[in-house]
Amino acid sequence: MENKIVVKGVNNSFKKNQVLKGVNLTVKSGSIYALLGANGSGKSTLLKIITGLHAMDSGEVFINDLEITHNPRRIRQTFSLNSQTTTTDEILTGFENLQLIAKLRHLPNTDEVADKLLAQFDLTEARDRRVATYSGGMQRRLDIAMSLVGEPEILFLDEPTTGLDPKSRNDLWAAILDLKQRGKTIFLTTQYLEEADQLADQIGFLQNGHIVATGTPAEMKQLGGHSRLQLIFPTTDAIESAQKILLDFNMSVGTDGSLLIDLTDGVTTSLKALTLLSNHDIPISSFQVLAPTLDDTFMQLIKEA
Numbered sequence: 001m002e003n004k005i006v007v008k009g010v011n012n013s014f015k016k017n018q019v020l021k022g023v024n025l026t027v028k029s030g031s032i033y034a035l036l037g038a039n040g041s042g043k044s045t046l047l048k049i050i051t052g053l054h055a056m057d058s059g060e061v062f063i064n065d066l067e068i069t070h071n072p073r074r075i076r077q078t079f080s081l082n083s084q085t086t087t088t089d090e091i092l093t094g095f096e097n098l099q100l101i102a103k104l105r106h107l108p109n110t111d112e113v114a115d116k117l118l119a120q121f122d123l124t125e126a127r128d129r130r131v132a133t134y135s136g137g138m139q140r141r142l143d144i145a146m147s148l149v150g151e152p153e154i155l156f157l158d159e160p161t162t163g164l165d166p167k168s169r170n171d172l173w174a175a176i177l178d179l180k181q182r183g184k185t186i187f188l189t190t191q192y193l194e195e196a197d198q199l200a201d202q203i204g205f206l207q208n209g210h211i212v213a214t215g216t217p218a219e220m221k222q223l224g225g226h227s228r229l230q231l232i233f234p235t236t237d238a239i240e241s242a243q244k245i246l247l248d249f250n251m252s253v254g255t256d257g258s259l260l261i262d263l264t265d266g267v268t269t270s271l272k273a274l275t276l277l278s279n280h281d282i283p284i285s286s287f288q289v290l291a292p293t294l295d296d297t298f299m300q301l302i303k304e305a
């Protein structure tokens with residue numbers, strides 16, 4: 001797969017505050033890249049630099065192998081930026097909003113373009129309603145539909161689901177995955193670990209001005225630690241006895257009183273622990289293996305900073 005976006009050594013400061021310190025990243029064509037980072041880590045600044053809205057102090061950004069500062073016009077036609085502020089006109093209907101953008105872009109068949117996008121984002125039923133009557137999720141879908149007028153190859157989404165309820169968030173995730181199926185390359189920023197987990201092919205974790213970790217969601221979860229065996233006991237006596245017997249294991253007590261055993265060597269550790277408890281007749285209510293999550297990685301990376 002060819003590289004669609006390449007960021008090399010990007011630096012940026014606001015007066016004495018150096019926000020980006022040599023950021024490097026690569027986005028493959030037809031993939032979804034999620035830029036994760038805490039509040040104020042510089043996600044929006046980097047997005048603005050890549051899309052040419054903000055000048056960088058030094059570094060290079062290539063889109064389709066063209067350096068952005070030397071080819072701004074040509075590159076601008078290949079992507080669309082969906083920022084957190086809405087671009088829709090609430091007085092107009094969904095159809096009229098899309099039709100207007102299609103006309104501004106001098107597209108032929110503006111009605112057809114508008115109807116196709118309404119269908120793609122599950123808004124056909126609300127076609128002739130004023131946008132003021134749309135729910136937050138519908139407005140966000142229409143916003144993204146507006147970005148797609150003219151079929152850009154690349155879509156930049158700045159925190160696309162912030163403020164949406166779980167159902168609307170799921171609907172939007174489905175729409176974003178559908179765009180990937182249609183061959184679009186998507187670069188999004190998010191603070192939601194679950195969003196990155198659900199959508200991204202690659203995650204970049206921005207911290208202290210650098211991409212400190214990058215990989216697939218599965219690879220990123222591994223950085224957070226090992227799987228853990230969670231043991232739940234019926235009585236406090238059983239917990240105390242188990243703690244004495246399992247002293248040689250890397251163990252911690254969960255907030256709910258369960259015992260958590262770090263599975264350094266996977267299944268073998270689980271079997272050893274369960275066999276020991278069984279041999280000592282310690283009753284267990286239930287047990288399960290907890291896989292590492294992106295939250296573990298996030299906390300681990302923040303701890304290491």
Ligand SMILES: Nc1ncnc2c1ncn2[C@@H]1O[C@H](COP(=O)(O)OP(=O)(O)OP(=O)(O)O)[C@@H](O)[C@H]1O
Nearest residue numbers: 014017019037038039040041042043044045046191
């Ligand atoms: N125009 C500006 N002038 C001065 N400082 C700025 C400006 N824009 C951003 N900053 C600072 O740069 C840092 C990074 O901001 P940025 O908005 O890029 O972070 P972010 O990761 O997108 O945060 P959030 O998740 O809260 O949106 C912050 O310390 C912010 O205060």
